[in-house]
Amino acid sequence: MEQEKIDPTGLLLLLCLGVSGCSEQQPEEEAMIDINYNTALNVQQVMNLVLEPASDVLWDSAGWVMDAAGYEELYPTTDEGWEYVRAQAAIVVESGNMLALPGRAEDDDAWMIYSQGLSEAGILAMEAAAAKNEEDFFQAGAQLYSVCTACHQAYNPDINSRFVDGTAD
Numbered sequence: 001m002e003q004e005k006i007d008p009t010g011l012l013l014l015l016c017l018g019v020s021g022c023s024e025q026q027p028e029e030e031a032m033i034d035i036n037y038n039t040a041l042n043v044q045q046v047m048n049l050v051l052e053p054a055s056d057v058l059w060d061s062a063g064w065v066m067d068a069a070g071y072e073e074l075y076p077t078t079d080e081g082w083e084y085v086r087a088q089a090a091i092v093v094e095s096g097n098m099l100a101l102p103g104r105a106e107d108d109d110a111w112m113i114y115s116q117g118l119s120e121a122g123i124l125a126m127e128a129a130a131a132k133n134e135e136d137f138f139q140a141g142a143q144l145y146s147v148c149t150a151c152h153q154a155y156n157p158d159i160n161s162r163f164v165d166g167t168a169d
C-alpha cells in the first residue's frame with residue numbers, strides 16, 4: 001500500500017509535533033489565529049468606523065463652547081446622557097484590544113503601548129462618567145487625545161495635520 005512508503009514531509013511534521021519553535025509548526029499557528037479573530041476590517045476602518053465616532057462623542061461631551069447664545073456646557077446633564085458617554089468610552093477601551101490583534105498590530109513594541117494607552121484612557125473616561133465627574137471626564141478626554149496623536153505621529157504623521165485641519169472626517 002501507498003501508506004507504507006515514508007513521506008519525508010509527513011515525517012518532518014511528525015518530528016515537529018510537540019516541539020515548540022519548530023519552523024514547520026508556524027503556518028499552523030497563523031492559521032489558528034485567522035480562525036479565532038476576524039480582522040477583515042483594516043486599521044483605517046477601525047479608526048473611521050469604530051474608534052473615531054466613539055471618541056468624538058466623548059470630546060463633544062466635555063468642556064464648554066462659546067456660541068451666539070453664550071457659554072454652553074457640553075457635559076451630559078442626565079443619567080442617560082452619562083450612561084451613553086460611558087458606553088462610548090467602553091468602545092474606546094475595546095478598540096485598544098482591537099488594534100493589538102495579530103493582523104492589525106504593526107509591531108510588538110510601541111504600537112502595543114499606544115493601544116494599551118487607548119484602553120487606559122477609555123477606562124478613566126468610563127470611571128468619570130460613572131461618577132459623573134466633569135473634571136475627571138475632561139482629563140480623560142485630553143489623555144485620549146494625546147494617545148491618538150502620539151500613535152499617529154509614530155505610524156502615520158500625515159494624520160495629525162489632517163486633524164488640525166478638521167478634515168479627518
Ligand code: HEC
Pocket residue numbers: 043044047048051052055099111114115118144145147148149151152155156159168169
Ligand atoms: C496604535 C496606534 C493608533 C492609535 C492609538 C490611534 N490611531 Fe488612528 N490611525 C493609526 C494608523 C496607523 C492610521 C493609518 C491607517 C491607514 O490609513 O492605513 C490611523 C488613521 C486614523 C484616521 C484616518 C483614517 C483615514 O480614513 O485615513 C483617523 C480619523 C484616526 N486614525 C483617528 C484616531 C483617533 C480619534 C484616535 C484616538 C481616539 C486614534 N486614531 C488612535 C493608528 C492609531
